[in-house]
Amino acid sequence: xxPIFYSCNAxxxxxxxxxxxxxxADKERREGITRVEDWAKEEIPExxxxxxxxxxxxxKCGDPDCAPIDTLVAIIFASGGRGMMxxxxxxxxxxxxxxxxxFPTMDVLKxxxxxxxxxxxxxDADDAIDDETPAEDFKLPDLRFEIxxxxxxxxxxxxxxxxxxxxxxxxxYKESTWPPNSWAPYKILLDDGRSIFAPGDVDQIxxxxxxxx
Numbered sequence: 267x268x269p270i271f272y273s274c275n276a277x278x279x280x281x282x283x284x285x286x287x288x289x290x291a292d293k294e295r296r297e298g299i300t301r302v303e304d305w306a307k308e309e310i311p312e313x314x315x316x317x318x319x320x321x322x323x324x325x326k327c328g329d330p331d332c333a334p335i336d337t338l339v340a341i342i343f344a345s346g347g348r349g350m351m352x353x354x355x356x357x358x359x360x361x362x363x364x365x366x367x368x369f370p371t372m373d374v375l376k377x378x379x380x381x382x383x384x385x386x387x388x389x390d391a392d393d394a395i396d397d398e399t400p401a402e403d404f405k406l407p408d409l410r411f412e413i414x415x416x417x418x419x420x421x422x423x424x425x426x427x428x429x430x431x432x433x434x435x436x437x438x439y440k441e442s443t444w445p446p447n448s449w450a451p452y453k454i455l456l457d458d459g460r461s462i463f464a465p466g467d468v469d470q471i472x473x474x475x476x477x478x479x
Contacts, residue, residue, distance in 0.1 A: 294358045295324065295356070295357055295358060297358070298337075298356065298357030298358035298359070298360060299322045299323065299324070299337075299357045301357075301360070302322040302337060302339060302353075302357050302360050302365065303320045303321070303322045303339075305360075305362045305365045306320045306322070306339050306341070306365055306369070307320050309365060309366065309369045310341075310375065311372065311375065314343070314375060314376075314379050316423065317343050317344040317345070317379060317422065317423065318341060318342065318343050318344075318379075318423065319342040319343075319420060319421075319422065319423050319428070320339065320340070320341060320342075321339070321340040321342065321465055321466060321470075321471060322337060322338065322339045322340075322357060323337070323338055323340075323465070323466050324336070324337055324338075324356060324357055325337075325338055325448060335355070335356045336352050336353060336354055336355070336448065337352070337353040337355060337356065337357045337360055338350055338351070338352050338353075338448060338465065339351050339352075339353070339365075340465035340466075341370070341375075341378065342420065342421065342465075343378050343379045343381070343421075343422075344421055344422030344423070344428065345378075345379060345380060345381035345421075346381050346421050346430070346456065346460040346462050347377065347378035347379060347380060347381040347382060347383075347384075348378060348462060348463065348465075349370060349374065349378055349384065349386050350386075350441075350444055350450070350465060351368050351369065351370065351386060351387065352368075352444060352448060353365075353368060368387070370384075370386040371386075374386045381460065385441075385442075385443045386443060387443050388443070406438060406449075407467075409437055409451050409452070409467050410467055411434050411452065411467075411472070411474075412434065412437075413434050413435065413436070413437060414433060414434065414435075415433065415434050415474075416431065416432075416433055416474075416475040416477075416478045417431070417432060417433070417434055417452075417454060417472050417473065417474060417475055418430065418431050418432075418472070418473050418474070418475050418476065419431075419432060419454055419456070419462060419464055419471070419472050420470065420471050420472070421456075421462070429473075430456050430457070430458065430460075431456070431457050431475050431477065432454040432455050432456035432457055432462075433454065433455050434452050434453070434454055435453055435454065435455045435461075436452070436453035437451065437452060438450075438451065439451075439452065439453035439463050441463075450463040450464060450465050450466075451464055451465075451466065451467040451472075452464040452467070452472060454472070
């Protein structure tokens with residue numbers, strides 16, 4: 267008989283208290299993300315709401331001077347126009363005033379709704395984008411899709427018809443106005459010629475093109 271030894275850390279994984287704490291934290295995170303998405307949707311003018319999809323997610327910030335976890339909110343219109351805003355806090359910590367204070371202007375929302383590009387937040391001359399750590403210097407997670415792979419992207423609120431086919435043209439895409447050291451997993455060239463980004467690597471946003479093996 268050979269005894270099996272467990273470290274204290276291994277044993278802690280099986281303690282009910284640790285499991286309960288993790289479940290509680292996961293529940294608070296999910297509820298926080300739902301609130302953020304609901305509040306963001308409320309800030310979209312009623313005339314534009316039927317064409318918009320809001321996706322919120324938490325990301326770990328690689329900059330030691332920023333919050334350990336940021337909440338990113340992607341605003342995606344059926345036209346393909348889209349943008350992102352960042353909040354330097356966990357989703358459960360976000361208040362409605364944080365959304366209102368950071369939300370894009372009406373002109374920016376109208377531009378995205380029309381499929382046009384518009385920067386948000388406005389570029390800050392004090393931002394040293396060139397000094398940021400490049401994506402390749404971070405230990406970023408593996409992605410499901412590769413460059414030149416055919417995919418379908420969610421571009422509209424309808425879960426059946428709100429998809430468009432395209433091809434992945436860049437991994438870990440970034441725009442200059444996004445929060446420091448934050449990236450979108452993919453940049454995609456759609457079949458209709460539009461170029462968009464996918465704010466998350468999940469099937470609700472980007473999936474394998476069902477028309478290709």
